[in-house]
Amino acid sequence: LFRSLEGMGSTCSALVIKDGEAFFGHVGDSRIYRVRDGEIEQLTEDHSVVAALVKGGLITSEQAAKHPARNQLMRAIGPMPMVDIDISPLFPIRENDVFILCSDGLHGVVTAEEIRDVCLAETPQAAVERLVELALSRGAPDNVTVIVARIEAPAPAAV
Numbered sequence: 001l002f003r004s005l006e007g008m009g010s011t012c013s014a015l016v017i018k019d020g021e022a023f024f025g026h027v028g029d030s031r032i033y034r035v036r037d038g039e040i041e042q043l044t045e046d047h048s049v050v051a052a053l054v055k056g057g058l059i060t061s062e063q064a065a066k067h068p069a070r071n072q073l074m075r076a077i078g079p080m081p082m083v084d085i086d087i088s089p090l091f092p093i094r095e096n097d098v099f100i101l102c103s104d105g106l107h108g109v110v111t112a113e114e115i116r117d118v119c120l121a122e123t124p125q126a127a128v129e130r131l132v133e134l135a136l137s138r139g140a141p142d143n144v145t146v147i148v149a150r151i152e153a154p155a156p157a158a159v
Contacts, residue, residue, distance in 0.1 A: 009076025
């Protein structure tokens, strides 16, 4: 049974929020987005074959969405005893910032702009439910995992 899982890996995106600041750790092709002032920004960089091809200018983002290697990871937790994990520096958070942590089952079929629009229009719980429903209705090719967190009143940063 476990031999069939040999070589399998997993992604991980984790966000820590404390005292008016945040940082994240990330490996794989799950993502962390931030919506601020009506704009969505991808905070993490995908560790996939197609992301490397796009970054190198060899294919476009549009080609990446349909590329046969779009799910092949260059970094993941599991296959190797050590993995290089991206860890961000501390960054300030603001009231009404919205953070979205999601797997490729969501961002593979729902655009960043759609994610932004749903998160701005709904409560975090309703946004999660709507985004999962949207991804599944579009035939999400992978699992769909979504966390939405809205900053209501950040505590001041420690001095």
